[in-house]
Each structure stands twice: as C-alpha cells, then as structure tokens.
Amino acid sequence: MPTATISNTTWAxxxxxxxxxxxxxxxxCLPRPAGAFLAAELTLLAAVLLLAARGxxxxxxxxxxxxxxxxFHLNNLDKSxxxxxxLAFSIDVLxxxxxxxLAAAALFYLFPMLAxxxxxxLAGALLAGLLPVVLRSFLGYLVHHQMLxxxxxxxxxxxxxxxxxxxxxxxxxxxxxxxxRAHGLLDFPEGPADRGVTVDFAQLNEMVVRDRIxxxxxxxxxxxxxxxxAAALLDPRLRGLKVSDAVDFYEQFSGKLxxxxxxxxWFIYTDGFQHSRAGNGLKRLFDVSFALLLLVLAAPLLALxxxxxxxxxxxxxxxxxxxxxxxxxxxVIYKFRSMRQDAELETGPxxxxxxxxxxxxxxxxxxxxxxxEILQAINVLRGEMSLVGPxxxxxxxxxxxxxxxxxxxxxxxxxPGITGWAQVMYRYGASVEDAHEKLQYDLYYAKHQSLGFDxxxxxxxxxxxxxxxxx
Numbered sequence: 001m002p003t004a005t006i007s008n009t010t011w012a013x014x015x016x017x018x019x020x021x022x023x024x025x026x027x028x029c030l031p032r033p034a035g036a037f038l039a040a041e042l043t044l045l046a047a048v049l050l051l052a053a054r055g056x057x058x059x060x061x062x063x064x065x066x067x068x069x070x071x072f073h074l075n076n077l078d079k080s081x082x083x084x085x086x087l088a089f090s091i092d093v094l095x096x097x098x099x100x101x102l103a104a105a106a107l108f109y110l111f112p113m114l115a116x117x118x119x120x121x122l123a124g125a126l127l128a129g130l131l132p133v134v135l136r137s138f139l140g141y142l143v144h145h146q147m148l149x150x151x152x153x154x155x156x157x158x159x160x161x162x163x164x165x166x167x168x169x170x171x172x173x174x175x176x177x178x179x180x181r182a183h184g185l186l187d188f189p190e191g192p193a194d195r196g197v198t199v200d201f202a203q204l205n206e207m208v209v210r211d212r213i214x215x216x217x218x219x220x221x222x223x224x225x226x227x228x229x230a231a232a233l234l235d236p237r238l239r240g241l242k243v244s245d246a247v248d249f250y251e252q253f254s255g256k257l258x259x260x261x262x263x264x265x266w267f268i269y270t271d272g273f274q275h276s277r278a279g280n281g282l283k284r285l286f287d288v289s290f291a292l293l294l295l296v297l298a299a300p301l302l303a304l305x306x307x308x309x310x311x312x313x314x315x316x317x318x319x320x321x322x323x324x325x326x327x328x329x330x331x332v333i334y335k336f337r338s339m340r341q342d343a344e345l346e347t348g349p350x351x352x353x354x355x356x357x358x359x360x361x362x363x364x365x366x367x368x369x370x371x372x373e374i375l376q377a378i379n380v381l382r383g384e385m386s387l388v389g390p391x392x393x394x395x396x397x398x399x400x401x402x403x404x405x406x407x408x409x410x411x412x413x414x415x416p417g418i419t420g421w422a423q424v425m426y427r428y429g430a431s432v433e434d435a436h437e438k439l440q441y442d443l444y445y446a447k448h449q450s451l452g453f454d455x456x457x458x459x460x461x462x463x464x465x466x467x468x469x470x471x
Contacts, residue, residue: 023225024196025204026154026165027211029146030253033139036148037078040135041069044127060116061124063107068100068128074459081132082139082148093132097125099463151212154196154246155204155229156219160261161196164219164246167254201232208236219246221261255425256440257447259407267410272447282451287387291377298374305336305362305371312362315341318375323392326415331384333392336372338363349396351430368468370461376418388454389417390442401435408435411442414449421445421453424460 045065052059072078075092084092108115116124142148154161154168199207208216216233220226237243247266250258267273295302306317319337322330343358344350352359359367366372379385385392390411393401401408422441429438445453 022198023155023157023201023204023229024161025199025207026161026196027207027213028152028154028165028168029149030152030168031082031143031149033082033143033148034078036139036142037072037081037132037135040131041065041072044131045069048124048127058116058120058124060104060108060114061120061127063114064100064104064116064121064124065128067103067107068097068125070103071096071099071459071463072132074456074463077132081136082143089132089136093129095463095467097129099459099466100128101125102466150214152215152217153204153208153211153213154217154219156246157225158219158221160221160246161219163260164217164250164258165196167250201228204229204232205236208241213241215242215244217244217246217249219261221263251444255421255444256437257443259405259436259440259443262407270447273413279450283386283454284383286451286454287380290387291380294374294377301371302374305366305374308362309337309360313340313360319372322395323416324395324398324412325384325392326412328409328412330395331379331382331392333385334375334378336366336375338366338372349394351397352428370419370465373418380418384415386415386417387419388445388449388457389415389420390445391420391423391438392416397435401432404432405436405439407443408439411439411446414442414446419457419461421457424457424464 045062048058048062048065052062072092075096077089077092077096080092081089139148154165197207204216207213216236218226218229218233220229233241233243247258247261250256250261309317315337317337319335319339320332321335323333325331338360339356339358340360363372376385380387398408420442421444422438425441426438427434429435445457
C-alpha cells in the first residue's frame with residue numbers, strides 16, 4: 001500500500017527561499033472573459049434554435065454549433081480568448097471547428113433526420129468560427145481596460161505568496177493580460193516576479209478599499225499569522241469581500257493541486273477523493289466496453305502497425321515492461337515497440353528525450369499519434385489499468401521520485417490509465433521537475449474523478465491523437 005510519508009528533504013524545502021518575517025501583499029488583476037464568452041455562445045445557439053422552431057430547417061446547424069462550443073471549452077478558448085497569441089488562438093478555433101464537424105457528422109450518420117443541407121452546415125461552421133473571432137477584440141479591450149477582471153490581493157508572510165503571484169504572472173494565457181504579461185493593480189519596481197508591498201495587518205482593510213479588491217487570497221502556513229490575517233479580514237469579509245485559501249484558489253484556476261503548499265491535514269479535511277461501489281462499477285463497465293470496442297475497431301490498424309515495426313527494425317513487435325499500478329502493485333504493461341531493441345543496454349533506465357535517438361522511424365510516428373499505446377487496452381481488460389488515470393511509472397523511477405517529491409505515492413491510490421489529466425494538460429515528462437508538475441495534475445484528477453471528468457479527458461485525448469500532439 002502507498003503511504004503519505006515524505007522524505008527528510010522534500011521538493012518544497014529544497015526550492016523554498018528564506019522565510020519572510022513581514023506581511024507582503026501582492027495585488028493582481030485576474031481576467032474573467034469566460035462568462036461573457038459562454039453568454040455569447042448560448043445567445044447564438046438560442047437564436048439558431050428559435051429559427052429552427054419557426055421552420056428555418058437549422059436544427060442541424062444548432063447541433064454543429066453545440067459541438068463546436070464543447071470543443072471551444074475543452075481547448076480552454078473561453079479563458080484564453082482575450083489574452084492568447086493570435087496564432088495559438090487561430091489554431092484552437094480551427095481545431096475546435098474540425099472536431100465539432102467530426103462529432104456532428106458521427107451523430108448525423110446515426111440519426112440522418114438531423115443532418116442539415118451542405119449550405120446550412122457551412123453556415124453553421126461559419127457562425128461557429130466568427131463568434132470567437134468577433135469576441136476576441138471586444139473582450140481583449142475590456143480586459144485591457146480592467147472592465148472584465150477581478151481585483152485580487154495575495155497576502156502572506158512566507159514564500160508561498162510570492163510563488164502564487166509568480167504562477168499567476170507566468171502561467172498560460174488565461175492568467176495574463178492582452179500583451180501576454182501580468183497586469184497588476186499596482187506598478188511594482190523592476191525586479192523578481194514575486195515582489196510585493198510590505199504592509200501591517202491593520203493596513204489590509206485600507207488597501208482592499210483603495211485598490212478595489214474583491215478577493216483576498218491567503219497564502220500563509222504559519223498558524224499565528226493566519227489568526228492575525230483572519231482578525232484583520234473579518235470586517236471586510238462580513239461586508240462582502242471574498243476570501244480564499246491559496247491552495248483552493250490555485251486548484252480552481254489551474255486545474256491542479258499545489259503540492260508544495262499541501263499538508264497531510266489538508267488531505268484529511270478537503271472535499272473530494274470520494275470512491276463508491278456504484279461509481280467504481282460504472283467506471284469498470286465503461287473501461288471494459290470501450291477497451292473491447294477499441295481493440296475490435298482497431299484490429300486492421302494493429303496488423304499494419306505490427307508489420308511496419310517488423311520491417312523497420314529488428315526485434316519483437318510487442319514491448320513489455322514492469323510498471324507500478326494501483327496500491328503500489330506491479331504489473332506488466334503492453335505496448336508496441338517504438339525504440340530499438342537494445343535501447344537501455346548501455347545507459348540503464350532513462351527518461352525518453354525530446355528527440356531521442358533510440359526511437360525508430362516507425363516508433364516516432366506511433367508516439368506522435370499515441371498509437372503505440374493502443375495495446376494497453378489489454379491491461380484495461382485485465383483490470384490492471386483504466387482508460388483514464390495517472391500514467392503508470394517504472395519502479396526504478398518511482399523509488400527515485402518518492403524520495404524527492406512530497407506525496408508522490410498518493411497517485412497510486414488511483415488505478416493508472418492509458419490517458420489522463422496530466423497527459424492531456426502537460427507535455428511528456430523527462431525530468432524530476434516534470435514529474436513534480438504532472439503529480440499536481442494527477443492529484444487533481446484523484447480528487448475530482450468522475451465519469452463526466454473522464455469523458456472530457458477522452459475528448460481532449462482524441463484532439464491530441466487526431467492532430468499528432470503526442471510524443
């Protein structure tokens with residue numbers, strides 16, 4: 001069984017700067033375009049449905065718009081529309097429309113009575129594409145002029161407040177301003193990203209009013225300091241100020257858990273991490289059904305892959321390796337071989353690099369579209385893996401990472417998966433730093449896992465496979 005033990009020297013301790021002794025406050029403007037984007041989507045969809053109800057023969061276009069909208073949100077376009085770079089924004093829009101078309105086409109094939117004419121389908125695609133394009137400039141203008149933002153204040157006496165500010169300032173588009181940089185409510189001098197303003201506890205109330213703060217984020221681990229902050233924020237809190245714990249705030253807006261700010265106590269008292277027999281049974285039924293369907297439909301492709309591997313390089317077609325699974329138990333994983341046969345003969349166990357010379361020509365193509373992982377459906381049928389879950393790691397790396405990353409073993413309380421939240425949200429891991437980052441996504445999945453969450457991850461995985469985003 002995995003345990004929550006932490007080594008004497010943890011990741012947080014190694015990376016923690018000297019502790020501050022005074023309260024630091026870091027104001028920040030958080031863009032909030034998602035609500036406006038969703039409202040515009042629903043308004044357009046309602047208009048098309050109303051037209052269909054009046055005999056406009058546009059029901060198929062409404063279906064297409066709805067599917068495109070789903071993929072807009074899966075691509076996080078609703079959060080990054082006002083701040084992402086134009087090229088990335090354009091790619092996300094085109095990908096979302098293409099996937100929406102494919103999903104709608106599959107539905108129209110099953111229910112031909114819903115299928116629209118070619119002209120109506122093209123009009124629906126045009127409307128779907130124009131919506132984010134038209135909204136982009138408008139929402140960007142509002143965010144730039146701080147009319148669609150939330151004023152937040154990060155406070156704390158330790159290094160975590162600066163860490164959180166740095167994450168906000170340096171994370172992806174939906175935490176940045178229109179020019180891709182952090183937009184704070186105050187102009188700080190040139191210096192580190194976590195620079196803050198030194199204040200007294202008694203000054204917090206005045207600062208909240210002066211800088212139009214609507215939310216205070218408490219990034220403080222010291223118990224006496226937390227008590228002083230609570231006393232200082234009591235009056236504005238009862239007047240309507242929103243107060244959030246830094247860990248909860250980070251989880252809500254990043255889709256991952258902040259490992260270095262966690263404690264065993266947090267795991268005990270937080271919501272989530274729920275398991276029920278009914279939920280586990282439904283997940284198992286879904287896993288088995290999908291795995292069988294995948295193997296049956298992909299059978300011709302599997303034969304072609306096996307032939308290509310055999311012709312490309314000497315060695316077996318299948319690749320077997322010991323991995324760590326549920327509760328720390330080991331099992332043999334099955335994949336198509338994507339490296340030469342003697343890949344680790346001289347080096348021993350090592351992570352795969354960005355352009356690893358050990359990967360064969362066919363293997364590079366298989367990894368790009370994640371086709372080498374199809375055979376893991378066998379592990380799903382055997383009950384060793386699930387469709388969705390943390391990536392199973394090798395015992396050699398597990399032993400190493402447990403000593404360097406706090407709570408790493410907790411990922412083994414969830415059955416490993418062919419795909420997962422970390423796999424679709426973060427690049428392929430090839431270092432301890434990457435493993436630390438992916439653990440934060442794995443723990444978020446463990447806390448929030450559900451069939452709905454699994455379905456969203458599978459849709460994101462389809463996007464990665466279709467557009468060759470694997471490695």
